[in-house]
Amino acid sequence: MSIRIAVIGAGIMGEDHARIIAQDLPGATLHVVCDASPERAKLIADRYGAADVSTDPLFTLSRSDVDAIIIASPDETHAVLTMAAIDAGKPALCEKPLSQSPDQCLAVIDKEASRGRQFVQLGFMRRFDPSYREMKSALSDGVIGRAVMMHNFHRNVEAPANFSGQMAISNSAPHEFDVARHVLDTEYVAISVFQPTHTSKDGVGAPVFMVLETREGHLVNIEINNNAHYGYDVRGELVGELGSVQLASPVHARFNTCLQGFERYAADWRPRFADAYRLQNKAFVEFITTGRFPVHAASAWDGYCAAIVAQAGIEALNQRRRVVLPTLEAPPLYRSREGATS
Numbered sequence: 001m002s003i004r005i006a007v008i009g010a011g012i013m014g015e016d017h018a019r020i021i022a023q024d025l026p027g028a029t030l031h032v033v034c035d036a037s038p039e040r041a042k043l044i045a046d047r048y049g050a051a052d053v054s055t056d057p058l059f060t061l062s063r064s065d066v067d068a069i070i071i072a073s074p075d076e077t078h079a080v081l082t083m084a085a086i087d088a089g090k091p092a093l094c095e096k097p098l099s100q101s102p103d104q105c106l107a108v109i110d111k112e113a114s115r116g117r118q119f120v121q122l123g124f125m126r127r128f129d130p131s132y133r134e135m136k137s138a139l140s141d142g143v144i145g146r147a148v149m150m151h152n153f154h155r156n157v158e159a160p161a162n163f164s165g166q167m168a169i170s171n172s173a174p175h176e177f178d179v180a181r182h183v184l185d186t187e188y189v190a191i192s193v194f195q196p197t198h199t200s201k202d203g204v205g206a207p208v209f210m211v212l213e214t215r216e217g218h219l220v221n222i223e224i225n226n227n228a229h230y231g232y233d234v235r236g237e238l239v240g241e242l243g244s245v246q247l248a249s250p251v252h253a254r255f256n257t258c259l260q261g262f263e264r265y266a267a268d269w270r271p272r273f274a275d276a277y278r279l280q281n282k283a284f285v286e287f288i289t290t291g292r293f294p295v296h297a298a299s300a301w302d303g304y305c306a307a308i309v310a311q312a313g314i315e316a317l318n319q320r321r322r323v324v325l326p327t328l329e330a331p332p333l334y335r336s337r338e339g340a341t342s
Helices: 012-024 038-048 057-062 075-088 102-115 130-140 165-172 174-184 274-290 300-319
Strands: 003-008 028-034 052-054 068-071 092-094 120-122 147-155 188-194 208-214 219-225 233-240 244-246 255-257 260-262
Touching: 003 012, 003 057, 003 274, 012 028, 012 038, 012 068, 012 274, 028 038, 028 057, 038 052, 052 057, 057 075, 068 075, 068 274, 075 092, 075 102, 075 120, 092 274, 102 300, 120 274, 120 300, 130 174, 130 233, 130 244, 147 174, 165 174, 165 208, 165 219, 165 300, 174 208, 174 219, 174 233, 174 300, 188 300, 208 300
Parallel strands: 003 028, 003 068, 028 052, 068 092, 092 120, 147 219
Antiparallel strands: 147 233, 188 208, 208 219, 233 244, 255 260
């Protein structure tokens, strides 16, 4: 029988998830689209063939004809809805962040632990991106020797006028916090944060540059520039003692004209990480089917770790000092992924 999935939130990400379910996930059916706007819910449901629409997320996830949930609603609703999904006994793929509050993340973790199994797969989809997967494999296979540093660049075209440095840390950077931690298989021990002062942007829109130190002594730097103007651009390089691995963004065409050769940038993240989202959602369907948590996926615990780093990063930015992170030890539920699916 096909797995019946409800998508909660029909904005940009909700529509993308609806499309992936409808077009790229054999064995899964887009069953319900839920959104605060009934018109928006109906538009997406009609576009991708959902059987029903709703404006009530709690009722939607409690329905007996819904097997699993994808949560793409506003950030502040994520923790509440994931806990409701756990109460209903239904797997949930939740867009990041699980919560910007570490305490709320812990509440989700405690609820999962009380059930004795994992229900929540968190949408840190870069773990499924083929270029990051190759980077991690190069490290684990010894191709570049022991890791030394990891460089990360995350640039967007333009951010809203009120998008502050704090928001860059809490909203944009968690993708880098998570994927670098995943690639290096480590935990962070300290973070320092800087902003350039000689820029036409004030502290609200200026880029943010972070340096993180890991348990093993790696250095991880992250540039977040949400007003880069030229396009969406994510870059990364893992430096080892014997070599390095750089991310290669998928490019489908190169243009040569008027004595120039160039490639075009996308306007946002969706083209760059289309494969990652598809593979992430495929893993979610396997999780629903088998009950085994996907080996590459991010868990509620990973969401908590990202929230802790973001909180410390904001403190480092505001106080202009290096902030030492607490020592984190995963609860037993999250320590082993033996038998997990990829």
